Amino acid sequence: MVENRDLEILRMRYVESVLAGDFSKARQAVSDAQNRGLGVQAIYVDLLAYSQSAIGQMWHDGEINIGVEHLGTVITLDIMGELRAQASAMRKSNGFRAVVAPVDGDTHIVGSRMLSDFLVFDGWEVDFMGGPTPEKDLVEFVKDRSVDMVGISVTIPAYINNAQSTITALKLISPSPKILIGGLALSSSDVEMNFVNCDAVALNIFEGITQARNLVGITDGGLTLEEHLSDLGARIRSARSDKGMTQQDLSNASGLDRTYISALEQGKQNVTFGAVLRIAKALDISLPRLGIPFVKESHGN
Ligand code: B12
Numbered sequence: 001m002v003e004n005r006d007l008e009i010l011r012m013r014y015v016e017s018v019l020a021g022d023f024s025k026a027r028q029a030v031s032d033a034q035n036r037g038l039g040v041q042a043i044y045v046d047l048l049a050y051s052q053s054a055i056g057q058m059w060h061d062g063e064i065n066i067g068v069e070h071l072g073t074v075i076t077l078d079i080m081g082e083l084r085a086q087a088s089a090m091r092k093s094n095g096f097r098a099v100v101a102p103v104d105g106d107t108h109i110v111g112s113r114m115l116s117d118f119l120v121f122d123g124w125e126v127d128f129m130g131g132p133t134p135e136k137d138l139v140e141f142v143k144d145r146s147v148d149m150v151g152i153s154v155t156i157p158a159y160i161n162n163a164q165s166t167i168t169a170l171k172l173i174s175p176s177p178k179i180l181i182g183g184l185a186l187s188s189s190d191v192e193m194n195f196v197n198c199d200a201v202a203l204n205i206f207e208g209i210t211q212a213r214n215l216v217g218i219t220d221g222g223l224t225l226e227e228h229l230s231d232l233g234a235r236i237r238s239a240r241s242d243k244g245m246t247q248q249d250l251s252n253a254s255g256l257d258r259t260y261i262s263a264l265e266q267g268k269q270n271v272t273f274g275a276v277l278r279i280a281k282a283l284d285i286s287l288p289r290l291g292i293p294f295v296k297e298s299h300g301n
Pocket residue numbers: 045048049050052053054055056057058059060069073105106107108109110111112114115151152153154155156157158180181182183184202203204205207208209
């Protein structure tokens with residue numbers, strides 16, 4: 001299991017390497033993470049996404065030149081390409097086809113590439129539009145192919161209207177693809193989540209994969225145990241940060257050990273139902289928010 005401190009060190013090494021434009025060192029940090037048992041999805045979410053947010057934020061804060069950020073982004077995309085190739089060699093196709101695109105106007109592309117790769121890991125054939133894609137072109141592209149689902153990523157809240165307009169246009173195609181929307185913008189409190197004609201909205205990438213499967217009717221028993229645990233971990237981490245709690249705070253409030261919480265958030269800890277109930281109570285959230293929809297919660301214990 002990767003301890004929090006090890007993950008911090010790997011993150012620092014990775015961020016330093018991309019800032020130095022050193023692909024080999026960045027790749028070494030990733031392979032060290034793999035050797036310590038971090039799965040590919042955790043590497044994406046806990047290492048690469050973290051680094052991308054960190055270097056992007058440095059540019060936003062005027063600390064680095066845009067050239068440094070661009071090179072860092074390209075290194076991360078290249079590393080994702082290698083991880084994708086490794087995982088693709090072992091995956092089994094599920095027979096479904098998706099198109100993933102950043103919404104028109106939005107040049108943030110790493111999150112949408114991540115969604116695209118997670119779908120690939122899940123067995124989908126995916127065409128990834130490498131940049132913001134004008135509505136007309138995206139519709140034409142989808143029309144020309146037999147596409148089961150379109151995933152749209154929105155990072156900047158101001159482009160939500162473009163997303164709605166694209167959804168409407170895609171739904172005029174006959175037969176129309178299922179539409180999944182997600183991305184950073186959806187966690188903004190300014191964004192209304194009631195999209196017209198959209199088949200699914202997902203608040204994180206794991207939920208996105210579950211929704212994508214549901215949309216096309218994949219009913220093979222759903223996620224593997226590892227994927228369920230990663231999904232649960234991501235939901236707990238996201239709910240905890242929304243509440244401004246540290247892992248120690250959650251540990252104190254739930255009576256569970258901090259290292260247990262840490263492993264759980266990394267998807268590395270199998271969990272009892274009792275522990276999930278304690279966490280939900282400590283976070284003051286419902287079980288459906290943790291992805292457990294159909295359990296009748298008892299009161300008074
Ligand atoms: C990196 C970054 C950049 C890079 C982008 C590099 C690139 N080519 O991708 C650069 C430096 C170029 C950049 C530019 C800009 N940026 Co910027 N950027 C960021 C930053 C720091 C990180 C975003 C990121 O890539 N995170 C890593 C990825 C992996 O995470 P993610 O996108 O959230 O994706 C995850 C999930 O959301 C999910 N997901 C993503 N898509 C989808 C889709 C579906 C369907 C599903 C299910 C899931 C899913 O999966 C991923 C894995 O978990 C954020 C702030 C932050 N800390 O998040 C600001 C931020 C998004 N940027 C911002 C802005 C304003 C801009 C600019 C407009 C600045 C400017 N004045 O030019 C421009 C964009 C111009 C444009 N029109 O697009 C603002 C947006 C705020 C707002 N309310 O509008 C932010 C929030 C910064 C801030 N604090 O103000 N940016």
